[in-house]
Amino acid sequence: xxxxxxxxxxxxxxxxxxxxxxxxxxxxxxxxxxxxxxxxxxxxxxxxxxxxxxxxxxxxxxxxxxxxxxxxxxxxxxxxxxxxxxxxxxxxxxxxxxxxxxxxxxxxxxxxxxxxxxxxxxxxxxxxxxxxxxxxxxxxxxxxxxxxxxxxxxxxxxxxxxxxxxxxxxxxxxxxxxxxxxxxxxxxxxxxxxxxxxxxxxxxxxxxxxxxxxxxxxxxxxxxxxxxxxxxxxxxxxxxxxxxxxxxxxxxxxxxxxxxxxxxxxxxxxxxxxxxxxxxxxxxxxxxxxxxxxxxxxxxxxxxxxxxxxxxxxxxxxxxxxxxxxxxxxxx
Amino acid sequence: xxxxxxxxxxxxxxxxxxxxxxxxxxxxxxxxxxxxxxxxxxxxxxxxxxxxxxxxxxxxxxxxxxxxxxxxxxxxxxxxxxxxxxxxxxxxxxxxxxxxxxxxxxxxxxxxxxxxxxxxxxxxxxxxxxxxxxxxxxxxxxxxxxxxxxxxxxxxxxxxxxxxxxxxxxxxxxxxxxxxxxxxxxxxxxxxxxxxxxxxxxxxxxxxxxxxxxxxxxxxxxxxxxxxxxxxxxxxxxxxxxxxxxxxxxxxxxxxxxxxxxxxxxxxxxxxxxxxxxxxxxxxxxxxxxxxxxxxxxxxxxxxxxxxxxxxxxxxxxxxxxxxxxxxxxxxxxxxxxxxxxxxxxxxxxxxxxxxxx
Numbered sequence: 001x002x003x004x005x006x007x008x009x010x011x012x013x014x015x016x017x018x019x020x021x022x023x024x025x026x027x028x029x030x031x032x033x034x035x036x037x038x039x040x041x042x043x044x045x046x047x048x049x050x051x052x053x054x055x056x057x058x059x060x061x062x063x064x065x066x067x068x069x070x071x072x073x074x075x076x077x078x079x080x081x082x083x084x085x086x087x088x089x090x091x092x093x094x095x096x097x098x099x100x101x102x103x104x105x106x107x108x109x110x111x112x113x114x115x116x117x118x119x120x121x122x123x124x125x126x127x128x129x130x131x132x133x134x135x136x137x138x139x140x141x142x143x144x145x146x147x148x149x150x151x152x153x154x155x156x157x158x159x160x161x162x163x164x165x166x167x168x169x170x171x172x173x174x175x176x177x178x179x180x181x182x183x184x185x186x187x188x189x190x191x192x193x194x195x196x197x198x199x200x201x202x203x204x205x206x207x208x209x210x211x212x213x214x215x216x217x218x219x220x221x222x223x224x225x226x227x228x229x230x231x232x233x234x235x236x237x238x239x240x241x242x243x244x245x246x247x248x249x250x251x252x253x254x255x256x257x258x259x260x261x262x263x264x265x266x267x268x269x270x271x272x273x274x275x276x277x278x279x280x281x282x283x284x285x286x287x288x289x290x291x292x293x294x295x296x297x298x299x300x301x302x303x304x305x306x307x308x309x310x311x312x313x314x315x316x317x318x319x320x321x322x323x324x325x326x327x328x329x330x331x332x
Numbered sequence: 333x334x335x336x337x338x339x340x341x342x343x344x345x346x347x348x349x350x351x352x353x354x355x356x357x358x359x360x361x362x363x364x365x366x367x368x369x370x371x372x373x374x375x376x377x378x379x380x381x382x383x384x385x386x387x388x389x390x391x392x393x394x395x396x397x398x399x400x401x402x403x404x405x406x407x408x409x410x411x412x413x414x415x416x417x418x419x420x421x422x423x424x425x426x427x428x429x430x431x432x433x434x435x436x437x438x439x440x441x442x443x444x445x446x447x448x449x450x451x452x453x454x455x456x457x458x459x460x461x462x463x464x465x466x467x468x469x470x471x472x473x474x475x476x477x478x479x480x481x482x483x484x485x486x487x488x489x490x491x492x493x494x495x496x497x498x499x500x501x502x503x504x505x506x507x508x509x510x511x512x513x514x515x516x517x518x519x520x521x522x523x524x525x526x527x528x529x530x531x532x533x534x535x536x537x538x539x540x541x542x543x544x545x546x547x548x549x550x551x552x553x554x555x556x557x558x559x560x561x562x563x564x565x566x567x568x569x570x571x572x573x574x575x576x577x578x579x580x581x582x583x584x585x586x587x588x589x590x591x592x593x594x595x596x597x598x599x600x601x602x603x604x605x606x607x608x609x610x611x612x613x614x615x616x617x618x619x620x621x622x623x624x625x626x627x628x629x630x631x632x633x634x635x636x637x638x639x640x641x642x643x644x645x646x647x648x649x650x651x652x653x654x655x656x657x658x659x660x661x662x663x664x665x666x667x668x669x670x671x672x673x674x675x676x677x678x679x680x681x682x683x684x685x686x687x688x689x690x
Contacts, residue, residue, distance in 0.1 A: 039463050066645075066648055070642075070645065070648055107662050110666040111665065111666060114665075115669075116462070116463070118665055118669050120463070120466075121610050121661065121665055122661070122665045122666075124603060124661070125657075125658045125661030125662040125665065126658065126662060127658070128654050128655075128658030128661065129654070129658030129659050130658070131654050131658070132652065132655030132656075132657075132658060133655055135651040136648075136652065136655065140647060140651065259470070259599070262467045263467065263471075265467070266464055266468070270463065302478060303478070305477075305478050306471060306478050309468070309471030309474055310471055310475065312467070312468070312471070313456060316456065316459070316464055317456060317459050320459055320460050322464075330552055331552075
């Protein structure tokens with residue numbers, strides 16, 4: 001095979017890996033949208049917040065130390081211990097669950113029955129709020145997340161595939177972290193599916209997604225399910241935050257992956273979990289491939305900023321509900 | 333007592349149909365205009381102009397534009413920042429291509445250019461609705477910002493990739509460039525703002541505005557009673573684009589003087605203007621002003637309290653500001669989803685009966 005084609009394949013594989021991460025964020029969107037009809041713009045900031053919290057807990061920083069120092073003139077910074085990764089992850093899950101409960105109790109419980117656009121606006125407000133709280137709690141400098149995940153190019157893959165091409169091809173360059181991320185994402189999706197199929201609460205969750213009133217009438221607590229769903233979305237956000245954080249540091253730009261997840265959702269349909277995954281993979285591959293073949297050489301690069309949106313737009317013109325969404329039926 | 337309509341008789345249809353049917357409202361309105369045009373330019377200084385008044389007026393124009401689209405026609409747009417960039421770059425290109433033509437015409441011309449661009453990006457709205465459309469308008473936002481970054485023609489091939497406004501004068505008074513005085517900046521923005529509000533208010537009262545509202549309330553039903561969705565939606569996109577373009581042109585040429593597209597017209601701008609109309613009130617011209625004032629003044633006040641009075645670090649105050657703005661948005665949506673305009677209406681009702689509410 002010619003080397004350029006093989007490099008194209010490499011780009012495709014790397015795009016697939018990036019797509020997995022988009023799909024992870026999109027998954028959090030779909031969970032909340034299905035169960036409560038809320039289009040949660042704050043999902044990306046939740047990922048950032050979760051990653052910051054995890055990193056802050058691991059390094060033993062004191063939450064709000066910056067604010068406390070400013071208010072009382074103290075010099076607090078750190079508890080002076082390091083929490084092991086597993087314990088920190090569990091603690092972060094607790095924090096995300098608490099956050100889910102607070103969000104549900106203080107905000108969305110008061111907005112039940114409002115128009116979708118109002119709910120959407122509220123989540124944008126939530127995004128700003130969380131971003132500010134995250135910075136206040138842990139400071140705004142770029143953090144590293146050291147979970148001892150494997151990093152760097154995988155030599156095994158590189159050597160194994162080098163034989164495919166000629167002399168100027170050195171094998172596929174694939175980051176180990178991406179492979180780990182893909183596996184973690186697969187496990188997460190499997191766990192979510194198992195949870196929603198085989199547990200009592202999972203079934204209740206699906207019932208709520210299907211029909212609020214019917215679910216209410218058989219004795220399912222909507223409030224509890226909504227808190228549950230926000231918690232699950234928080235956990236998904238944590239996983240996405242860990243993966244992106246390990247890859248490129250925990251910083252503000254992490255919250256922008258929410259913007260990347262939006263076209264994924266449009267492509268896959270807001271209500272479909274398989275759609276979110278397939279959409280993520282298509283977008284991840286599509287934008288890398290476009291950048292490699294057309295964007296980079298002919299259009300001056302950086303096309304991945306908008307390609308996903310344009311792709312989603314074109315698909316939507318032909319299928320307004322997305323590839324996997326429920327058919328939109330409108331009645332007067 | 334304070335605010336009443338007793339004794340205010342209408343003897344003709346046109347009297348009954350005017351924008352401010354109450355005499356008191358009219359008096360307040362004309363007084364406000366008189367103060368804004370005659371008194372404020374005399375007392376304004378650089379700080380007030382650049383920190384509060386000029387951004388307020390410019391954002392109010394943008395909010396009017398977005399409100400036509402989102403508040404009146406029900407098409408949610410997250411591309412306002414991108415369309416403002418179109419206005420800014422169109423204004424820049426016009427200013428440098430035709431240096432002898434008045435800057436005021438360039439600004440209006442930029443509005444027309446944005447109108448065309450906005451209509452093109454409005455085309456998918458005929459097929460896509462709701463959130464899908466909102467996300468689709470993000471395509472406009474990112475694509476336009478990318479375009480202005482990558483194509484050197486838009487910034488006249490200069491090395492920095494920025495656009496900066498050359499000095500242009502009207503009646504010998506510089507309106508753009510470094511020598512612009514605060515009152516000139518303020519007056520030109522005020523003129524555009526009042527004209528925009530006047531046009532928008534009258535458009536939304538007329539047949540076009542009614543068609544937009546019919547589409548907003550239920551597009552299928554509107555189609556059945558004979559509203560053409562194609563013209564209604566596209567005209568909303570076009571007019572919205574016109575006002576947003578003008579605000580973008582003013583923002584760049586008069587207010588900033590120099591702009592870099594990703595920084596000045598990023599996605600943040602889209603959200604900011606959207607917040608303005610949400611907090612101010614969807615489907616209300618007054619709401620555009622209220623929302624713009626609120627979101628322009630709030631950060632200034634918070635910065636003043638945090639940095640100047642309490643003496644905290646600026647970055648800490650910036651974080652607190654995010655928390656407060658985000659919290660306020662949620663609070664407003666819970667307490668009054670129809671925004672400040674609705675609060676104002678409620679207050680007027682109360683004032684009408686005050687001090688004998690029963």
